[in-house]
Amino acid sequence: MTDGVSFERDLKPLFRELDREIMLTVGNFDLWKRDDVAGNSDAILVRLEDGSMPCDEPWTTDQVEMFRRWVEARMPA
Numbered sequence: 828m829t830d831g832v833s834f835e836r837d838l839k840p841l842f843r844e845l846d847r848e849i850m851l852t853v854g855n856f857d858l859w860k861r862d863d864v865a866g867n868s869d870a871i872l873v874r875l876e877d878g879s880m881p882c883d884e885p886w887t888t889d890q891v892e893m894f895r896r897w898v899e900a901r902m903p904a
Contacts, residue, residue: 832893832896832897832900832903833903833904834861834864834865834897834902834903834904835861835904837893837897838864838893838894838897839858839859839861841886841890841894842858842859842864843881845881846858846880846881847859849881849882854867861902861904864902865902868898868902869898871894872891872894872895872898875890875891875894876891
């Protein structure tokens, strides 16, 4: 069950241009590409949960939970 969470519709818009640029530089992956985010989902979730990503303004509890549900649902497009 996906709870209707979609990468394109729900998660991609949460990653700002600045977040994308930083991860392209330091992480060598694109936060606007589903496959890149899926491939790094465990590390991203850890950082979202501990509030260290994004570095300037942590996601809300609801946003982190939505990301977690997306991962648990096998990361639908």
